[in-house]
Amino acid sequence: MTAPETKALPSTSGTGERRPDTDAGAGPPRKVPPRRRPRAWRWTDMMETAGSLVAAFFLTWLLFTRLLPFRVMPVAFAVVWYALFLPIHWLVTKDGQGRPAAKDRLVTVLIGTGAMFAFAPIVFVIGYVGYRGLKVLRPNFFTETMQIVGPLSKATEGGALHSIIGTLEQLALATAIAVPLGVLTAVYLSEIQGPLARPVRLVADAMTALPSIVAGLFVYSLLIKPHLWLQSGILGSLALAILMLPTVTITAEQVLRVVPGSLREAALALGAPYWRSVLLVVLPTARAGLATAVILGMARVVGETAPVLMTTGGTTVLNTNPFSGHQDNLPLFVFTQIRSSQETQVERAWGGALILLVVVLLLFVLARIAGSAGSGRRRARFPGRGGQRRGR
């Protein structure tokens, strides 16, 4: 596993101080010099950045307190600071190291900013949900239902047991429906490539864009409205399975396609029939990716509110039978509680949201463990295939 050191180097640091690493496979008697690690930045770069930041700060300060008749709003201050920092930084770098380097540096800052915008929400979401949720989470949240809780009860009374049970059952049922079907379809698409492959792929691709509410609407108007089947957990699972199916299929197909063709051919060359080569070679090789596909599908649907809103009915009573009677589930619990006008109910919704978040985190960690265990084994067996694993 010798992934090439691709530490990127801006041309600016290409001064004569670096020498090519020629020490790698030299003869044993020669003394090995300490390995040089090329760095992507220098201290002067840092100083330039810091200086630009300070300059922009004081320019902004000057602008706001001396020149403009605006009140100093922290947000506006930050925005102007940033807006001034970019050109200053560009000019400073251009002066010292030329235009391409300046552009490179500017883009680095912009990309970093963009990445920050992506990562900031996650921190705030987890932090805020944790903060609000922990205030109401008591052990009874996991053992009681909302059956005897009135609108004036305290937020710590009552619980979401009925919703948790509902979520677990519906998720399990949806997975049980969607995963076998999805993996079979993926095997068909990537291994058999029969006449159905084109239409199936087209339709599955189209279905990834199926709005979740439409899946709910489908089940609602097909089964519930004509009174063929009353609202119940299994109908929720059905709607969720419809949503999971394309995700699982497409992800699994991509994973199967990454399996090196030489492995298949080797299995066939050794005389294995197709079904054995798929079952014993292709699928195990892709196990990590398949686990990811399944988890991706589960994660897509576990928090789906729209379809279960239309199909499971929603209730405050514990109902462990997903096949008959209304059933609640966590997203629905959060949704109904948060829309209530009672402050205590809203508080309880955050408890539900926190549990939902933890469930998702658990699923996620499980997926990672499954995935890395699988790929670790694969790595041990095929040490030369580093390039194949890039990507997932």
Add this chain to the structure above:
Amino acid sequence: MQPTGPEGSVTSDMPEKGPHAQEPRKLEARLTDADRLYRAFVASGAGATLVLITLIGVFLLIGALPALRTAGLSFLTTQPWAPDGQPPKFGVAAMMFGTFVSAAVAMVITVPVAVCTSLFINEYAPRSLRRGLTSLVDLMAAIPSLIFAIWGLFLLVPLLQPIEDWAVAQFGGWMPLMEASATGGSLFNAGLIIACMAIPITTSIIREVLAQAPRHECEGALALGGTRWGMITAVILPFGRSGIVGGSMLGLGRALGETLAATLILSIAFEIKPRILENGGITVASGIAIEFRDAQELGLSALMAAGLALFLVTFAINFLAALVANRSRPGAGA
């Protein structure tokens, strides 16, 4: 394999090509009975998927027919939603407008942020952080939209309210989109929350595609003295164009179909409001979620028509994305 002639191609992956290798030899494989069983089994699975998914589209169409027949072309131009009224008066104009505006707001934010984040993780972040950041993005993609929606409702929107008020007060006069009488439950805010949900999934896909950019070409670009940005524009972005389009389209699909953010944040109003910072609006998905409980016969049919319209839009977008992705793939190499 025979030794290559002098004209043996260098660019091909296969180093040697004999004169008879112009077309692949016909391979004949005998299938065992178990193989046939396996094929039939797998094919039946694929067939079931096909049937199930097709059924949804067909059923929606059948269900939507009565409403479409009643409303005719006015279905596309009417704003109010009263399909069970006397006389029934309903259409998707306001819903579609809200859907598109909020999705557009979301995409304007999502695509640049997602591309930046993917590049940051792949090219800029320290090697030791890379795995962690990748996991973080995947984790974000897994967080239910409901949680983003309530977070937005309780934290982000109140936080932005003063800024939006300020923007409306300062620029409302001369920027046509920003006039508003009240802010908060606006399409812009809904779009913002939807962007929060769409960013991770888009980033996740784009990052994965960009990571597959041929490393030797990247290193070549650097070795020739290019800057990192030069390497990105010369190698990675051209390679990943299809991935960027595909990932963005998937994000757009999610943005169009997002129900909860719109349901919770928008102040419901079945009318077209061109000022994106103003309270009020409706999207197709949230319209369905709100109206389905009270819907009678024609009402349900009308909702299905709206759902069908939304689905057709998302389908068309997906189809376009597939076309774009396929066309740019050969140029992207690999």
